[in-house]
Amino acid sequence: MSFGVEGLDAMLSGGLLEKSICAIVGTYGTGKTSFALQFAYEGLCRGEKVIYISLEEREELLQATMAQKGWDMxxxxxxxxxxxxxxxxxxxxxxxxxSELPALIESTGASRVIIDPISLFEGLFEDEADRRQEMFRLIEVMRDEDCTLVLTSETSPAxxxxxxxxxxxxxxxxxxxxxxxxxxGLTEVxxxxxxxxxxxxxHSREIKPFEILQNEIMVYSEASLF
Ligand SMILES: Nc1ncnc2c1ncn2[C@@H]1O[C@H](COP(=O)(O)OP(=O)(O)OP(=O)(O)O)[C@@H](O)[C@H]1O
Ligand SMILES: [Mg+2]
Structure with missing residues (x-):
C-alpha cells in the first residue's frame, strides 16, 4: 500500500503490507498529518475507499489543506x-x-483507514491499565478488518x-x-x-531528511546525514 511518497515507499520496500497497522510517530509539526493525508490521497487516486478519522483538526481545515495541495477532492x-x-x-x-468504526469499515469496504492522532484517543483513558487494555482491544478488532490502518501519535515528552x-x-x-x-551550528533545523x-x-534502516512542500512530501533518498 503505497504512501505516494517516493522515498518513503522505497524505504518500506514498496509500501505498507496490506492489512497491516502502521504508526507514524513524531512531535508537533513533524508532518504526521501530512503523511497521513498523503496516504489517504494515494489510496483515493488508486480507486480505493478511505476513512480518515481526525481527533484534532477540523474537517474544514483538513479540506482546506487538501485543496491547497491542489487535490481535487x-x-x-x-x-x-x-x-x-x-x-x-x-x-x-x-x-x-x-464500535462504529469497524461497522463503517465493513459497510463502506474501505481499504485504508487513518486515525489522526491516536494519542488523543489513548489520552481519554486516565488509568494506564485501562488505556493499555483498550488499545489492545482496538488493535485486535482492527486486525479482523480488511483494511490497512495508519495511526499517528505524538511523541512522549520524555x-x-x-x-x-x-x-x-x-x-x-x-x-x-x-x-x-x-x-x-544550531543555525538550521x-x-x-x-x-x-x-x-x-x-526495510531500510537509514535516516533520511525530508521536506513538506505545498503539494508533495520530498524524501531526499540520496542525502545522508551521518
Ligand atoms: N502546504 C504546506 N507548504 C509547506 N509546508 C507545509 C505545508 N503544510 C504543512 N507544512 C509543514 O508541515 C508542518 C506541519 O505538518 P503537519 O500538520 O503534518 O504536522 P503534525 O505532525 O501533524 O503536527 P501536529 O502534531 O501539530 O498535528 C508545518 O509546520 C509546516 O512546516
Ligand atoms: Mg497533525
Missing part, C-alpha cells in the same frame, strides 16, 4: 469519509472508534523516539519515526524520518 466524494471526532466527548469518541504512551510502537507492524535534527520497525518485510 470532489472527485472522491463518494469514496472518502472524512470524520472529525471531538475528543472532549469521552463516550462518543470511545464508542465511535470502538523520549523523542517513543510515542506519547509507549504503546503503539509495540502494537503496530510498522513504525515510521519523524523528528527534528538541528545542525551543528531539518526534518528526518526513519523506518524503525516493519514486521514481515525487509
Amino acid at each position: 470532489e472527485a472522491f466524494d463518494d469514496r472518502f469519509y472524512l470524520l472529525r471526532l471531538d475528543p472532549t466527548d469521552f463516550n462518543l469518541a470511545v464508542s465511535s472508534i470502538k 523520549n523523542q523516539y517513543g510515542s506519547r504512551y509507549g504503546l503503539v510502537e509495540y502494537l503496530a507492524d510498522t513504525v515510521v519515526l519523524l523528528r527534528y535534527v538541528r545542525s551543528r 531539518y526534518l528526518v524520518l526513519e523506518v524503525v520497525k516493519m514486521r514481515r518485510s525487509p
Whole structure:
C-alpha cells in the first residue's frame, strides 16, 4: 500500500503490507498529518475507499489543506469519509472508534483507514491499565478488518523516539519515526524520518531528511546525514 511518497515507499520496500497497522510517530509539526493525508490521497487516486478519522483538526481545515495541495477532492466524494471526532466527548469518541468504526469499515469496504492522532484517543483513558487494555482491544478488532490502518501519535515528552504512551510502537507492524535534527551550528533545523520497525518485510534502516512542500512530501533518498 503505497504512501505516494517516493522515498518513503522505497524505504518500506514498496509500501505498507496490506492489512497491516502502521504508526507514524513524531512531535508537533513533524508532518504526521501530512503523511497521513498523503496516504489517504494515494489510496483515493488508486480507486480505493478511505476513512480518515481526525481527533484534532477540523474537517474544514483538513479540506482546506487538501485543496491547497491542489487535490481535487470532489472527485472522491463518494469514496472518502472524512470524520472529525471531538475528543472532549469521552463516550462518543470511545464508542465511535470502538464500535462504529469497524461497522463503517465493513459497510463502506474501505481499504485504508487513518486515525489522526491516536494519542488523543489513548489520552481519554486516565488509568494506564485501562488505556493499555483498550488499545489492545482496538488493535485486535482492527486486525479482523480488511483494511490497512495508519495511526499517528505524538511523541512522549520524555523520549523523542517513543510515542506519547509507549504503546503503539509495540502494537503496530510498522513504525515510521519523524523528528527534528538541528545542525551543528544550531543555525538550521531539518526534518528526518526513519523506518524503525516493519514486521514481515525487509526495510531500510537509514535516516533520511525530508521536506513538506505545498503539494508533495520530498524524501531526499540520496542525502545522508551521518
Ligand atoms: N502546504 C504546506 N507548504 C509547506 N509546508 C507545509 C505545508 N503544510 C504543512 N507544512 C509543514 O508541515 C508542518 C506541519 O505538518 P503537519 O500538520 O503534518 O504536522 P503534525 O505532525 O501533524 O503536527 P501536529 O502534531 O501539530 O498535528 C508545518 O509546520 C509546516 O512546516
Ligand atoms: Mg497533525
